[in-house]
Amino acid sequence: MSSYVGRFAPSPTGPLHFGSLVAAVASYCDARANQGQWLVRIEDLDKPREVKGAAQDILHCLEAYGFSWDGEVIYQSKQTAHYAIALQQLQAWVYPCTCTRKEIADSSTRQGIEGFIYPGNCLHHPIKPQAPVAWRVKTQDFVDHFHDNIQGALHQQLATDIGDFVLKRADGLFAYQLAVVVDDAMQGVTHVVRGADLLYSTSRQRYLQLLLQLPTLNYAHIPIVMNADGEKLSKQTLAPAILANDASTQLLNALAFLKQTPPDSLHNATLATIWAWAIAHWDIHKITA
Structure with a gap:
């Protein structure tokens, strides 16, 4: 194993959608292509926005799509003392x-x-x-x-x-910017691959890393997936949930969005075969801003 540690950190405010899948695929492929670890963290700090059962649904969906994470899943709601x-x-x-x-x-x-x-x-x-x-x-x-x-x-x-x-916050909840910095440091994360909607959060997180004397990380922000109206694909814009019975097709679509150009021969392949190809041929430099 290399010293690379990546992570995927969804919020349990609803099921995973295609935009979530793209972010997960990018972080997973980058970690595995670099012989690194890939962690999963549930960012459930904002309890008023959490959907009951969403965290487990997310984990089950990741398993159905062939993702395999290292170590235990960390829940931010249990990290507040830190x-x-x-x-x-x-x-x-x-x-x-x-x-x-x-x-x-x-x-x-x-x-x-x-x-x-x-x-x-x-x-x-x-x-x-x-x-x-x-x-x-x-x-x-x-x-x-x-x-x-x-x-x-x-x-x-x-x-x-x-x-x-x-x-x-005034309601007693810790803000995302502090929580993510503490969690990344505690989990030994070295590389963050995530959506460009969080690009402008990076300097705040790097500032807190500096003040807390924590290691700085490597960042890569992938393009945001848009819907037909030009809006970010999200739970707020009613993005449909990805389905387990469509995993191979959706995975290939995610790889295509990430400019990895999967060959036509993979369209009838198993999930394991698609993942093997994706990791072996992963090239983050093909992704354009």
Whole structure:
């Protein structure tokens, strides 16, 4: 085994759809082609959005499609003690915030790449001492330069592009950005292959890795799968679930989307044969941004 450790980390907000399959196939092939490990993590922190039974349905679907993961499946909902320790380690860089989204929208004068930039209302003290508190991290003057294995060279200045961002929400739930950084470090993840919808989260995660003195990772962000209306294929856009009885066809479609050009001879092949071909011929450099 090489030192490569990859992972697939779906959220149990519904069944897997074709966009999810593409991300899983890309991360799996890249790990196996590099003689690495491939882990599965269920990102179930946001309990209000979780669909009952979805986590097990996802795992059963992955098995039906021929995926085989290493080690036990990690559930974020069972990792919160580790997130609390990380937040404590960041005490010099975080501050309490009582602002609601509406208040931020009303008071912000700057638009970033993902919405309004937090104007720092609570930077020195919470403006509503009795209100529920979220915890934000100061982005300061952090400027990130990194090379994505698909998207190429990227540059982000957190203060102007994102602003101080939340690590723990006012409802007590830890935010994705902190949880994913802690989990990747604890699981020894070295390579992240995921959808380009998370491309602009990367600099936030690299910033937290720096503050927590954790290893930085290798990233590759694959193109987003769109529906006929040009929208990202997702549960919110009612993407249909992938079916176990259509596994071979869907797997070949995923490989074709990833520019791997599977030959026609695989159309009547077994899942095992398709996977063997996919891993042996995997070339991440064929994928275009």
